Amino acid sequence: MKFVFNATEFPSEDYYDYIVVGGGTAGCPLAATLSEKYKILLLERGGVPYGRPSLMTQEGFLTSLTDIDDFESPAQAFTSEDGVPNARGRILGGSSAINAGFYSRADQDFILVEAGIDPFNGFSLDHVIGIKIAVYASVERILLAPNSAYSLSKQAAIGVIFRDQSGRYHHAMPYLSTWGIVVAHHLPYVGKFLFDNPRNGISIVPPMPPEHSLIQVVGITNSGAYLEAASNVIPFASPANSVFIRTSPSPVYLTVATLMEKIVGPVSSGLRLASTDVRLNPIVQFNYFSNTGDVERCVNGTRKIADVLRTRTMEIFKFDQWFGGRDFRYVGPALPVDESNDELMREFCHQTVNTIWHYHGGCVVGKVVDQNLRVLGIEGLRVVDGSIFTVSPRTNPQATLLMLGRYVGMVMLREKFR
Numbered sequence: 001m002k003f004v005f006n007a008t009e010f011p012s013e014d015y016y017d018y019i020v021v022g023g024g025t026a027g028c029p030l031a032a033t034l035s036e037k038y039k040i041l042l043l044e045r046g047g048v049p050y051g052r053p054s055l056m057t058q059e060g061f062l063t064s065l066t067d068i069d070d071f072e073s074p075a076q077a078f079t080s081e082d083g084v085p086n087a088r089g090r091i092l093g094g095s096s097a098i099n100a101g102f103y104s105r106a107d108q109d110f111i112l113v114e115a116g117i118d119p120f121n122g123f124s125l126d127h128v129i130g131i132k133i134a135v136y137a138s139v140e141r142i143l144l145a146p147n148s149a150y151s152l153s154k155q156a157a158i159g160v161i162f163r164d165q166s167g168r169y170h171h172a173m174p175y176l177s178t179w180g181i182v183v184a185h186h187l188p189y190v191g192k193f194l195f196d197n198p199r200n201g202i203s204i205v206p207p208m209p210p211e212h213s214l215i216q217v218v219g220i221t222n223s224g225a226y227l228e229a230a231s232n233v234i235p236f237a238s239p240a241n242s243v244f245i246r247t248s249p250s251p252v253y254l255t256v257a258t259l260m261e262k263i264v265g266p267v268s269s270g271l272r273l274a275s276t277d278v279r280l281n282p283i284v285q286f287n288y289f290s291n292t293g294d295v296e297r298c299v300n301g302t303r304k305i306a307d308v309l310r311t312r313t314m315e316i317f318k319f320d321q322w323f324g325g326r327d328f329r330y331v332g333p334a335l336p337v338d339e340s341n342d343e344l345m346r347e348f349c350h351q352t353v354n355t356i357w358h359y360h361g362g363c364v365v366g367k368v369v370d371q372n373l374r375v376l377g378i379e380g381l382r383v384v385d386g387s388i389f390t391v392s393p394r395t396n397p398q399a400t401l402l403m404l405g406r407y408v409g410m411v412m413l414r415e416k417f418r
């Protein structure tokens with residue numbers, strides 16, 4: 001792609017109409033849309049996804065989540081203070097480049113797109129209009145200064161500082177901005193109201209390996225939970241030395257089928273603890289199930305999983321038992337035997353909580369940004385990504401995030417040319 005460059009090739013100072021920080025799910029369509037009329041710089045801290053086989057196929061999903069390092073891998077792993085392992089995208093395309101690819105639209109309340117705004121922006125990978133992408137460009141600072149065009153008491157974003165792979169710093173600024181005193185703007189709610197939808201469920205090894213598939217269909221219940229299923233080939237360590245089996249140092253690969261539920265919302269919120277090095281993960285705590293409504297939604301969803309497991313179709317996934325009868329072969333905890341016991345079901349939710357990687361919030365509308373996603377009290381700075389949501393849009397968020405970038409780009413173009 002002719003418009004993608006390594007950040008090391010950039011001058012130490014350059015000017016653009018708009019600077020988009022983060023070439024992610026919302027950032028890419030936002031930049032592409034604005035580039036129809038403006039000179040845009042898109043700064044992405046990671047590299048490009050092309051030429052990385054694990055990002056190109058669903059079989060590579062687990063590999064890209066496990067093949068990780070501190071600074072370069074497309075997935076950046078982190079474990080929240082709740083003890084749940086998690087990941088975020090660090091590559092052009094953002095988390096949609098490493099995710100499971102399941103695409104679902106938001107519900108009616110989320111329909112941002114008014115008549116006439118179409119998701120297709122007419123661009124292909126070959127387009128060269130107005131956009132320059134810098135990869136391996138970690139933005140470290142957004143520069144703020146009093147803005148005389150409005151009032152001196154109001155701050156305006158006047159540029160960003162990013163660091164390339166060799167450690168060299170670059171300044172990128174909107175045209176006509178002047179250097180001023182760098183002042184931090186105090187927004188007490190930044191990093192608060194963080195949400196991560198808990199994922200709970202069961203995993204089984206079926207007698208016949210099913211076709212490998214990530215999420216393809218979602219069951220929408222009316223009790224606050226969505227049901228999803230996936231299968232994965234997972235390496236297991238070979239059994240320890242045995243007189244009967246000659247063990248090999250290589251792992252045994254098994255297909256594991258997982259039936260899971262994500263709860264709507266959630267209401268339980270967490271916070272992000274500050275870290276000054278942008279290359280490192282922030283420390284986050286999601287406080288899963290601190291709200292009792294979330295626990296009840298999880299219990300409802302877990303009971304629905306039990307209903308699914310009892311269906312005739314699921315019989316083929318069972319094994320004959322040694323002493324008669326048939327049952328599933330579980331990897332990890334099974335559902336409580338007595339599903340009518342609320343206490344046991346709640347405990348199952350707490351014990352097996354995991355992430356479905358739909359975390360959101362931290363810069364929510366009304367607290368950090370206004371309805372137009374402008375940062376409160378600052379000119380020239382918007383937040384356009386999953387951090388503005390107080391609920392995860394419908395079953396899976398990426399479609400809404402792609403459209404959010406496109407939509408905000410269209411709104412900005414219309415604002416300027418009204």
Ligand SMILES: Cc1cc2nc3c(=O)[nH]c(=O)nc-3n(C[C@H](O)[C@H](O)[C@H](O)COP(=O)(O)OP(=O)(O)OC[C@H]3O[C@@H](n4cnc5c(N)ncnc54)[C@H](O)[C@@H]3O)c2cc1C
Nearest residue numbers: 022024025026045094095099100101102139357386396398
């Ligand atoms: C493993 C996984 C599986 C998922 N599966 C699905 C699924 O199947 N379906 C679905 O709908 N959703 C799925 N999701 C959720 C969905 O992918 C995310 O909600 C969505 O991509 C978030 O979009 P975003 O624009 O908010 O952020 P992102 O797409 O994560 O973009 C943020 C970008 O900003 C860059 N960046 C961050 N800091 C800096 C900096 N300082 N300087 C420069 N660049 C920076 C990052 O490298 C990244 O590219 C999954 C997520 C994960 C992690």
